Amino acid sequence: MRILDRYILYRFLFNFTSSFVILMFIFIFQTIWLFIDDLAGKGLDFFIILKFLFYLMPDLTEKVLPLTVLLSSILTFGTFAENYEFAAMKASGISLQRSMKSLIVFVTLLGGLTFYFANDVIPISQQKIYNLRKGIAQLKPAAVITEGVFNDFEGGMNIKVKRKHGDEDRLLEDVLIHVKDARGINKTVIQSETGELVSEEGNDILQLILRDGHYYDASTPTSPKKKKKYPFAKADFDVYTFNIDLSEVNNQDLEKDQNITTHKMKNVGRLRHDIDSLRDDNLKVIQAFSKNISNRMGAFVKLRPNTVAVKPMVHDTLTYADSLPSRKGFLGLFKEWEQVQLINSAKNSTSNILSSVKGKRQEIRNRKKIYNLHISAMHKKYALAFSCIILFFVGAPLGAIIRKGGIGLPMVIAIILFLVYYFLGVFAENYSKEGNIHPIMGAWLSTLVMMPLGIFLTRRATADKGMVKLPSFKELIGDLFKRKKNKEED
Known part of the structure; x- marks a missing residue:
């Protein structure tokens, strides 16, 4: 590795480590405020509280790591451009892509490590958090x-x-x-x-x-x-x-495996297996319910194509179908009190079927929601690893363009971009959970939105161009009056 590559990597790792520690510290304090009612004043041992926060850290890494990559890349290349180090690199024939070479390798390895973290570490930490909270609830009844x-x-x-x-x-x-x-x-x-x-x-x-x-x-x-x-x-x-x-409660093991699993507690292999199982189970439930409703309605079973059709009865050139009464005259075959019974029976049957359909609809929606959550959880593991690479290609050229280092303007820009990325992911996940969009799109939407921005900024920074300069309001008004004056003169 050349001296320049080591220097760039060192500066990036310094900004990356310091940003990660500071952001993790902030997110931990935010988490403490969320769980303050469950932890404070319950007579819990301080070691148990530390263990609870330790198990929460892997889940916080899912939010901290993309923001850390974005912020550290802006800080590194913004400082290079502000101190004219980047200009010296260009004068020596070193392009932006060449200066990013060592960091691209590092961020790619970081993406692979992030996937391992999301696939193996975070599911275990989620299981530990669940077991610990359940153990605290059983050990301290007043806490729940x-x-x-x-x-x-x-x-x-x-x-x-x-x-x-x-x-x-x-x-x-x-x-x-x-x-x-x-x-x-x-x-x-x-x-x-x-x-x-x-x-x-x-x-x-x-x-x-x-x-x-x-x-x-x-x-x-x-x-x-x-x-x-x-x-x-x-x-x-x-x-x-x-x-x-409390004979069984006092012997409660806070680390005992409760054998409770949700989509957050599963790795990719388990998610793939459960997605297939959930899809098959949902189809069986829907088919069984559909068959039940058809039988209750008295619907006729469709004949297969190879089934021999029954020939109609012929009598005096009239078929058997012609001998049946018309729909309007169907009730006329019965007495008046029998007609009332038939109508009431039809109303009750229809009402019962509609009630069954409404009750089953909520169950099917819940099953569909669980199925969507499993698909979204599996693809979010891949999207998280890929987002680290994409956000690097957003932050590095953006830092070279704005030419500002420190924690002022780069921090503001990084937070704004991350909020856009984060809220897009939250909205997409909620929509995919309800089935409004496909769960795969819900997991990848925020990353896919950032990809064109990264490509655009990289091309602008490579061509040594700044941000797109939009015309000011004063210029727009001036052009408008100028065009009007030219038309009057014409």
Whole structure:
């Protein structure tokens, strides 16, 4: 490697490393604010919080790395142009492409490393984050009680509290509890003004003490006659205590594999397999539902081409089809009370079929959304690696054109371009999730939009041209009056 290539690579790596550390630090603080309610004041060990943030770092790298490549390339070549180093290179016969040679090799290797990171490291980190949050929720019951909303617990119990306070948020106000039976029916409702979570060290029993409340329980009678009376039990209490067994919760392993996988927790090989499985399952569900609706509607099965058609019955030159009553006279074959029954039966059948179709439509939409998410997740891994290369070819010639180094104007331009790239990706992903555009297009749209910009800027910088100079408003008005004056003279 020549001295110039080493020098350019050194300057780029210095800007790349410093930008990556600063941006990662900023994104970590932004993540802390997102999860501050889940981590702060829960009595969690500081080491667990650090582990949680460590597992989040690979997912943040997916956002930090493209911005780092864009910013470091603008800073490097902007500094070269500002200090006339780039002009000295050109005077020595070294073109822009030649000066970018070592960096192109580095960015290409970085793209391959990024794909490995997105394919192998990020799915593992997502699995670790899920297991850690689930372990924290089971180890610290008060940590999963969010104020103002219903919180689901194992055993069919939902708890809603207005406010939490006190040591480790153990004191509760305005508590509402719903307890469901084995069939998922909301059977018991308990409401109290205050509550408290009490536990002792080494004890496997967690007590939920409720004070000044009401208890309602819908009884389940065995006799069909008693069910029509809707029996229930109602009582007021001063103190009511729940005992929750924590024998299994206290032995909870925060690193235990819960065997829960989403599209973010899968690599390319797993995604390919699951995409095929999801497509086949969706087709089976749709075909089975279509067949069910056809049978309920009484639709006739289409004859195959090789099926022998039944010859019509001929009697006095009239076919059997001619002997059937017309559609208008079909109801005339029945009595008046039978006609009413037929019409009501047809209405009920149609209403039931429409209800089934509406209910199944949401299920099919959810299945389609999961299928689209898997396709988008697989192609985003490739698009992320390719975006590092594209954004380098955007930032390097742009820095040579603007001829500014430092963290002022280059930082502003890099952030604006990254926001365009990021929001295009977010909007495209949301549209592809709902099926408005193809999931592959949703994963690649932001990268494909940046590609023409990179080609355009590279050609402009190679030809030693600046940015496209648009005419100012004053020039447009002057040209307009000049044309008008020429027409008057003519």
